[in-house]
Amino acid sequence: xxxALRRYGKALAAFARISVAEEAAxxxxxxxxxxxxxxxxxxxxxxxxxxxxxxxxxxxxxxxxVLVVVGVFQIVNGVIQTLFQPxxxxxxxYVRMGTLDLLLTKPLDSQFIVSTRYFVPWRLVSxxxxxxxxxxxxxxxxxxxxxxxxxLFLLLLACALTIVYCVMLGVMTLCFWFVRLENLMALLWxxxxxxxxxxxxxxxxLRFALTYLVPVAFxxxxxxxxVTGRLTASAVFAAMGVxxxxxxVTRWFWLFGLxxxxxxxx
Numbered sequence: 001x002x003x004a005l006r007r008y009g010k011a012l013a014a015f016a017r018i019s020v021a022e023e024a025a026x027x028x029x030x031x032x033x034x035x036x037x038x039x040x041x042x043x044x045x046x047x048x049x050x051x052x053x054x055x056x057x058x059x060x061x062x063x064x065x066v067l068v069v070v071g072v073f074q075i076v077n078g079v080i081q082t083l084f085q086p087x088x089x090x091x092x093x094y095v096r097m098g099t100l101d102l103l104l105t106k107p108l109d110s111q112f113i114v115s116t117r118y119f120v121p122w123r124l125v126s127x128x129x130x131x132x133x134x135x136x137x138x139x140x141x142x143x144x145x146x147x148x149x150x151x152l153f154l155l156l157l158a159c160a161l162t163i164v165y166c167v168m169l170g171v172m173t174l175c176f177w178f179v180r181l182e183n184l185m186a187l188l189w190x191x192x193x194x195x196x197x198x199x200x201x202x203x204x205x206l207r208f209a210l211t212y213l214v215p216v217a218f219x220x221x222x223x224x225x226x227v228t229g230r231l232t233a234s235a236v237f238a239a240m241g242v243x244x245x246x247x248x249v250t251r252w253f254w255l256f257g258l259x260x261x262x263x264x265x266x
Contacts, residue, residue, distance in 0.1 A: 011108055012116055019119035030122040037126045041074060041133075044196065059201035061228075066198065067137035068224040073196050074130030076160055076219055082123035084168055087115050091172045096179055100261070111254050115169065138227050149226065156223040156236065159243035163215055164192075166246035169254065176257040188214065195220040218242050 023030060048070065052063045091114055094100040103113050138145065171188055175181055191214040194202070199217040202210055211217040218239045225231040
């Protein structure tokens with residue numbers, strides 16, 4: 001077990017080194033995209049501030065509390081753009097071009113390779129900005145920073161990332177049967193963008209969908225509750241249950257898809 005973990009750790013480190021070396025060759029690209037990421041964050045924060053000039057709550061959340069949600073969204077979105085999208089987003093191309101045939105011959109788990117081969121370091125700017133925003137909002141809220149509270153926030157953030165990863169990989173695994181998934185991914189991305197706001201902003205069927213069908217509520221709102229003091233034990237266990245359940249289902253679906261995969265050379 002330890003030997004296997006060490007082997008996968010070395011592979012992950014090698015993937016990261018190669019990706020950083022590739023990105024370092026385009027420093028201007030790094031700077032431009034980093035500035036662009038910060039610009040869109042500032043633009044959204046300005047729009048939120050303008051909204052709060054006319055009211056003191058958004059879905060029952062105060063301004064500083066909404067900033068925590070925005071910060072969590074920025075962190076998760078940064079990880080998506082750094083790791084998930086550059087890797088999982090290539091799966092359709094792997095299947096279409098036959099690259100997956102080669103990956104399946106590697107002495108590493110195919111899901112691991114498909115999920116971690118590429119790394120876009122400049123996207124980490126979004127993660128750092130999100131952490132800074134959460135920290136600033138927590139300071140404005142005078143939130144009690146305790147080891148237990150920090151551990152709980154990190155746990156829920158890990159659950160959020162697991163949920164996003166599983167949903168993305170689950171949808172993209174459909175490419176073993178359907179090559180064109182652009183419209184489905186665009187729909188999924190539209191739901192994800194709604195995570196910029198607290199789940200209480202939405203009502204009726206949409207709120208149900210964002211909680212139980214595409215669990216956006218567990219990705220941004222629930223981790224933010226750990227900082228704002230709104231968190232309940234039931235929400236923690238629900239987030240952990242959803243994350244673990246999706247992880248098991250996604251793993252099964254990936255292996256099921258591989259069994260039905262038709263090699264490009266066939």
